[in-house]
Amino acid sequence: MVETSGASRRPPLESQDTLDQVKLTGTLGNDGVASLHPEHGSNGHALPPAEGATSDTRDFGGKRSKSEGSIQIRLEKTDRKGRYILTADDPEIREILRKGIEREELEAANKKPRIRFRDLVFTRQFTTFDRQNPASSESPFFGFFTLFWIAMALLLFQVSMKNFREYGSILGRNQIMKMMLSHDVYVLGLTDGAMCVGTSVTFFLQKLVQWRVLNWGRGAWVVQNVWQTVYLASVVGWAYFREWPWTHTIFAVLHGLVFLMKQHSYAFYNGYLSGVYRRKLLLENKLKQLQTMEPIHSGPSSPRDSRQMDAFSSGLDVAELSKKASEAINNSDLKRRPSIGNRTSTNLAVEQSDVATIASAIHAGTAITPDQMSTFEQVINTELEDLNRELAGKSVSGAHAYPKNLRLLNFAEFIxxxxxxxxxxxPRQEKINWWYVLEKLTATFGVLCIMMVISQAFIYPPIAKTLRMKEAGVSVAERWQEFPWIVSDLLFPLLIEQLLTWYLIWECILNVLAELTLFADRGFYGDWWNSVTWDQYARDWNRPVHNFLLRHVYHSSISAFHLSKHTATFYTFLLSALVHEMCMAIMFKKVRGYLFTAQLLQMPLVMMSRHKFLRSRAVLGNVIFWFGLFVGPSFLTSLYLVI
Structure with missing residues (x-):
């Protein structure tokens, strides 16, 4: 695709105009669409934007060299802005384009595959609304951000004055505050501490795996999953047993889910590395055995030793092995060879790889020549280097490479x-900015106050009304008549509460934690407010959970259970829907499945949004997204309240 940014500043070129360029660079797709980036020539023109009819064509001249004439290249407009179909009559140009396409196809075929665990990149970055982010103050919508908080402050002032006039307190009757602070606050704090300490079970399980008391690939992962089930059941069961109000219950369960996901990620990554480490120790032992072997020194005409390696009978091509080992040494970024085998495999007797064949020859005591010994050492050392890189992960210095990372302090830091x-x-920062911590803590308590006032003034009355109707024995049919009015009453306050809750957690609380722990990657969310599809919203509004699901549900289900991408996507949505419905069941003390159904309906909505009618209409897609986010919470909440 031809880039057209800033095209409005470029002088237009009429049809049949020529563009004198020394060099045209870019790529050409298999569909014949060009992506060209001309270097400015003497006339200073660049490619024009492609707008208007598709039949219009433009000829551009480009110089072969100082001594040769120009080459005519024709760019025909397509129905998409900024895209051209490129044709050239010159046979040399056609040959260059053909080779370019073949080269790109070859590079695509040899593209380095995604590694199972190290598929996420952490970088230094700020959240969008953080004042430390230069893009925040430079945004053209900066004034609307300021207006929003002025509106929240005025709303808080208005409601507070109304409450003071009617009840003598700015918080009114303050039922929500009394509910939160009058019941088991200390027990809730102790429960949260117990949940945090309980995560250490996962750490000690990994120490048993490291000490080879347990084998991750032979049952330790089952033990981990059983523990996670017990952990979650204990948290939910304790919340029900204490008969907490919904505020306490939802806090305990959500924080328990956070601890659960952290344990799962810690266990399964280190469990994977334990398999890599076992393979490394095995190959190091094979290398030592190889180095103790005495090579034979037979001349070209002397008969071979009866035990000498037969390249044909063993299936081992020594020349090919030597070539691949040399390539791997000279190119550390070389794509992983399929003959290497699984990184966690320790059963070389059944493995189909060059390393396994070499190990078999070493075990059999096959006589080998000095050249063969040198080649075998190269192959094993190449494999060991690859395993060491995997064990080091993103630890640049290697100080935290597995198993050095298995320390209680490291685990507690991750929690x-x-x-x-x-x-x-x-990525870490150098020091803590305590003024920044104070700023975010102040914002945290300020947002909590606003949420409290809005909940008390606008959300509590309709909820209390539905509860009184149920207590009075009003039939479902009569309550259903009130349903539209309850939805209407909850529309705006729930939308504001939803936005404030998101801002409280992902902008305030997470930034406080990041600052206190010197965590430099603040990419906790993307610009989800610009979403045009529901899958875009799912990716951007909660990046920590999305990254967890991407690595440990989506990719893991594909690699472990060999699911297709579509099936893995379905199971990811299914798990997310089940967790959301569990939270609603805990909050309302009943299972209805409304939110579960709404979550699964996102999948057909995503498919519809990819239709060509909606794909090219970003504004319409954003309107549909905001309408769903606006109406959905009040509609679902009213369903749980009324029925």
Whole structure:
């Protein structure tokens, strides 16, 4: 695709105009669409934007060299802005384009595959609304952000004055505050501490795996999953047993889910690395055995030793092995060879790889020549280097490479970090800005006050009304008549509460944690407010959970259970829907499945949004997204309240 940014500043070129360029660079797709980036020539023109009819064509001249004439290249407009179909009559140009396409196809075929666990990149970045982010103050919508908080402050002032006039207190009757602070506050704090300490079970399980008391690939992962089930059931069961109000219950369950996801990520990443480490130790032992072997020194005409390696009978091509080992040494970024085998495999007797064949020859005591010994050492060392890189992960210095990372302090630090995906190292900042911490803490309590006032003034009355109707024995049919009015009453307050809750957690609380732990990657969310599809919203509004699901549900289900991408996507949505419905069941003390159904309906909505009618209409897609986000919470909440 031809880039057209800033095209409005370029002088237009009429049809049949020529563009004198020394060099045209870019790519050409298989569909014949060009992506060209001309270097400015003497006339200073660049490619024009492609607008208007598709039949219009333009000829551009480009110089072969100083001594040769120009080459005519024709760009025909397509129905998409900024895209051209490129044709050239010159046979040399056609040959260059053909080779370019073949080269791009070859590069695509040899593209490095996604590694199972190290598929996420952590970088230094700020959240969108953070004042430390230069883009925040430079945004053209900066004034609307300021207006929103002025409106929230005025709303808080208005409601507070109304409450003071009617009840003598700015918080009114203050039922929500009394509910939150009058019941088991200390027990809730102790429960949260117990949940945090309970995560250490996962750490000690990994120490048993490291000490080879347990084998991750032979049952330790089952033990981990059983523990996670017990952990979650204990949290939910304790919340029900204490008969907490919904505020206490939802806090305990959500925080328990956070601890659960952290344990899962820590266990399964380190469990994977334990398999890599076992393979490394096995190959190091094979290398030592190889180095103790005495090679034979037979001349070209002397008969071979009866035990000497037969390249044809063993299936081992020594020349090919030597070539691949040399390539791997000279190119550390070389795509992983399929003959290497699984990184966690320790059963070389059944493995189909060059390393396994070499191990078999070493075990059999096959006589080998000095050249063969040198080649075998190269192959094993190449494999060991690859395993060492995997064990080091993102630990640049290697100080936290597996198993050095299995320390209680490292685990406790991960539990405190504002991320759900475990890595050996993260980008860190140098020091804590305590003024910044104070700013975010002040914002946290300020947002909580606004949420409290809005809940008390606008959300509590309709909810209390539905509860009184149920207590009075009003039939479902009569309550259903009130349903539209309850939805209407909850529309705006729930939308505001939803926005404030998101801002409270992902902008305030997570930034406080990040600052206190020196965590430099603040990419906790994307510009979800610009979403045109529901899958875009799912990716951007909660990046920590999305990254967890991407690594440990989507990719893991594909690699472990060999599911297709569509099936893996379905199971990811299904798990997310089940967790959301569990939270609603805990909050309302009943299972109805409304939110579960709404979550699964996102999948057909995503498919519809990819239709060509909606794909090219970003504004319409954004309107549909905001309408759903506006109406959905009040509609679902009213369903749970009324029925």
């Amino acid at each position: 405190c970090l504002p991320t759900l995906v475990y890595e050996l190292e993260y």
